[in-house]
Each structure stands twice: as C-alpha cells, then as structure tokens.
Amino acid sequence: xxxxxxxVLILGPTATGKSELAVALAQRLDxxxxxxxxxxxxxxxxxxxxxPPLHLRERVPHHLIDFLEPTQRYDVMQFRHDALTALEAIxxxxxxxxxxxxSTLYISALTGTFFAGPKADPRIRQRLEAHPQELxxxxxxxxxxxxxxxxxxxxxxxxxxALEVFELTGVxxxxxxxxxxxxxxxxxxxxxxxxxxxxLYERINARVDQMLAQGLLEEAKAxxxxxxxxxxxxxxIGYEELFQYLDGEISYDEAVRLIKxxxxxxxxxxxIYFKREPGVHWVDATGKSQGQLIDEVSRILKELGYPVQDxxx
RNA sequence: GCCGAGGUAGCUCAGUUGGUAGAGCACAGGACUGAAAAUCCUGGUGUCGGCGGUUCGAGUCCGCCCCUCGGCA
Numbered sequence: 001x002x003x004x005x006x007x008v009l010i011l012g013p014t015a016t017g018k019s020e021l022a023v024a025l026a027q028r029l030d031x032x033x034x035x036x037x038x039x040x041x042x043x044x045x046x047x048x049x050x051x052p053p054l055h056l057r058e059r060v061p062h063h064l065i066d067f068l069e070p071t072q073r074y075d076v077m078q079f080r081h082d083a084l085t086a087l088e089a090i091x092x093x094x095x096x097x098x099x100x101x102x103s104t105l106y107i108s109a110l111t112g113t114f115f116a117g118p119k120a121d122p123r124i125r126q127r128l129e130a131h132p133q134e135l136x137x138x139x140x141x142x143x144x145x146x147x148x149x150x151x152x153x154x155x156x157x158x159x160x161x162a163l164e165v166f167e168l169t170g171v172x173x174x175x176x177x178x179x180x181x182x183x184x185x186x187x188x189x190x191x192x193x194x195x196x197x198x199x200l201y202e203r204i205n206a207r208v209d210q211m212l213a214q215g216l217l218e219e220a221k222a223x224x225x226x227x228x229x230x231x232x233x234x235x236x237i238g239y240e241e242l243f244q245y246l247d248g249e250i251s252y253d254e255a256v257r258l259i260k261x262x263x264x265x266x267x268x269x270x271x272i273y274f275k276r277e278p279g280v281h282w283v284d285a286t287g288k289s290q291g292q293l294i295d296e297v298s299r300i301l302k303e304l305g306y307p308v309q310d311x312x313x
Numbered sequence: 314g315c316c317g318a319g320g321u322a323g324c325u326c327a328g329u330u331g332g333u334a335g336a337g338c339a340c341a342g343g344a345c346u347g348a349a350a351a352u353c354c355u356g357g358u359g360u361c362g363g364c365g366g367u368u369c370g371a372g373u374c375c376g377c378c379c380c381u382c383g384g385c386a
C-alpha cells in the first residue's frame with residue numbers, strides 16, 4: 001500500500017449534496033475531484049445526471065465527467081483504471097484527490113478487491129442473451145454450481161456474465177472470485193452522507209421537477225435519435241422514461257411519475273449497498289445547512305490529520 | 314333537522330349466499346465482483362368507525378351512537 005496519506009472518498013445516495021460538499025472540501029484542502037458516477041461520464045447526459053454545474057467545475061478541477069460519447073460502452077474496470085490514473089496525476093501535482101460518487105460498483109472497485117478475469121465480450125454476450133434464461137441457468141448449474149448457488153435463477157445479467165467468463169477462460173467465475181483478488185493500491189478516508197428518508201424522497205421528487213423545468217425533455221429528444229436500448233446510457237433514469245413517452249408508449253405524466261419512483265428506488269439501493277462499506281464516517285445531513293455540513297465534515301477530516309484551511313469568508 | 318351515499322392497509326378502493334380480509338399506488342427489507350442510474354429477490358404493513366345484539370362463527374345481518382360527503386331545508 002503506497003499511501004503515505006489517504007485520499008478522500010465521499011459516498012451516499014443521490015440528492016444528498018455530495019457534489020457541493022466535494023467542491024467545498026476541495027477548496028479547503030487544495031484538492032481535485034474524481035467523479036465516481038457511471039452516467040456523468042457521458043457527454044450530453046447533463047441535466048438528468050445532475051452533473052455539477054459548470055461554475056463549480058471551473059472553480060475546482062473535475063475528472064471523469066463528460067469524457068465519453070453516450071453511444072460508447074464503459075465498465076467498472078475501465079473506471080478503476082481511469083480513476084487510478086487521475087488519482088496519481090493529482091497526487092503528482094501535490095494536490096489531494098477527492099473521489100465523489102454514488103455508483104455503487106465503482107466505489108467498490110476503489111475500496112474492495114476485484115478479480116483479474118476477462119472483460120466483457122460483446123459478441124459472446126449477445127449470443128448468450130439470445131437464449132432463454134432457463135437454458136442459460138441450466139448451463140450455469142452444470143459448469144459452475146457454486147456460482148449458480150449465489151446467482152438467483154432469474155438474474156440473467158449475472159448468469160450471462162458467469163457463462164461469458166467461463167467461455168473466455170475455461171475457469172468458472174466462482175473460482176476467479178476466490179483465487180484472484182486485486183486490491184486498489186490506495187486507501188481512502190470515507191465520508192458517507194445520509195439524509196432522513198422522507199426528506200430524501202421529497203428532495204428527489206422536487207429535483208426531478210426542477211430537471212424537467214431546466215429542459216430535460218429537450219435533452220432526451222436530442223439523445224433519442226442516437227441511442228439504442230443496448231447502450232448503457234440509454235438505460236439512465238430520467239431518460240429511458242422520456243424515451244418511452246417520446247415513442248408514444250406512456251403519457252408524459254406517467255413518465256414523470258416513473259422517473260421519480262425509479263430515482264427513489266435507486267437511492268434506496270444505494271443506501272442498502274453502502275451500508276456494508278466498512279470504515280465510513282457517516283454524517284447525517286438532515287436539518288443541516290450546506291455550511292454546517294461542510295464544517296462538520298471539515299472537522300472530521302481535521303481530526304484525522306488533514307490540513308483543512310479555514311475559509312473565514 | 315330530514316333524505317341519500319359512505320367510513321376496510323399510509324392513499325384510492327374491492328370484499329360472493331356470514332367462515333378471523335385483498336388489489337393498485339405508496340412503502341419496507343435484501344442480494345450484488347468488468348452493463349451497477351444496470352440486474353434480481355422477499356414482504357400486506359389492518360381495533361374492517363365505536364358499542365351492544367343475533368349466530369358455533371359477523372367486514373358481511375340487526376339496533377344505537379360517532380364521523381365524512383352530497384341533496385333538501
């Protein structure tokens with residue numbers, strides 16, 4: 001572990017104010033921000049992904065935002081690589097890396113271990129996906145009973161991935177998981193944001209209305225022509241529902257209702273996932289102003305030895 | 314005050330000829346190793362307005378009371 005000093009990692013469900021906190025901390029700690037967000041990576045998905053606004057990005061350098069075409073594929077190990085590159089570059093500049101994000105698996109890639117197996121092969125994947133799940137499941141039970149035990153019979157995504165790994169390497173994925181563990185070479189001080197569930201949901205609902213007022217529908221219209229359902233960017237909350245509306249499948253009101261619902265469900269999944277992340281300094285943002293929140297987190301970091309500058313402005 | 318309709322889950326409601334209640338929405342818990350804002354699993358959460366009565370048994374039938382919404386005064 002080559003970490004003289006840890007970097008900072010801010011995690012938590014959507015709409016808790018992570019981005020703003022990150023910028024404020026970057027200013028007090030002379031840092032730069034690395035986004036761990038599997039949708040903010042794409043250009044043109046701007047309003048719906050709640051990217052930090054330009055004026056914040058001008059104040060503090062942000063990395064891994066807006067660097068991919070929405071038609072491109074990306075995955076967690078590419079993220080791991082890109083994040084590592086960015087992190088080392090920031091450190092080389094003598095600055096503090098601050099990772100911020102809500103993409104659960106991306107966070108895990110930085111705090112946990114991954115296996116050195118093969119990456120996705122679109123051709124194999126496509127071929128496997130064409131088969132009915134029952135058949136894929138049967139095959140998984142034959143080649144990797146251990147994985148079959150952990151993967152639910154209905155979970156096609158994981159079934160396909162397991163079969164793909166086996167086809168590419170001849171080694172069952174369960175063995176990969178057991179025998180190949182590569183940790184991320186840097187440690188993080190983890191700050192987790194929480195918010196009273198009810199307030200969080202209200203905030204999500206309000207934010208969706210705000211996104212629509214800002215022109216989310218126009219953005220979705222422009223994207224509809226370029227994206228197909230196979231592309232990850234297509235499956236983005238706030239866009240997929242509007243695509244359905246634009247295709248005449250559901251009403252506008254229904255689309256809006258679904259965006260809110262899906263975002264709430266997403267936030268809940270994030271909460272559950274992050275719960276098991278070890279060593280997080282949890283900070284409850286309920287009832288606190290932006291300033292109070294920043295002060296509280298600054299205090300925590302100061303106690304941990306970070307050189308927090310007091311901005312008496 | 315009179316007439317009518319109604320009080321069942323957080324909300325909107327369904328509930329056969331009496332057999333200790335269920336649907337949508339909302340919500341809760343969980344899984345997760347290269348698609349992760351993805352994918353998948355589990356869960357009905359209840360003084361059936363209240364009190365009595367009939368009955369082996371009442372959300373359901375009877376009586377009284379309370380409350381809500383219409384209409385007439």
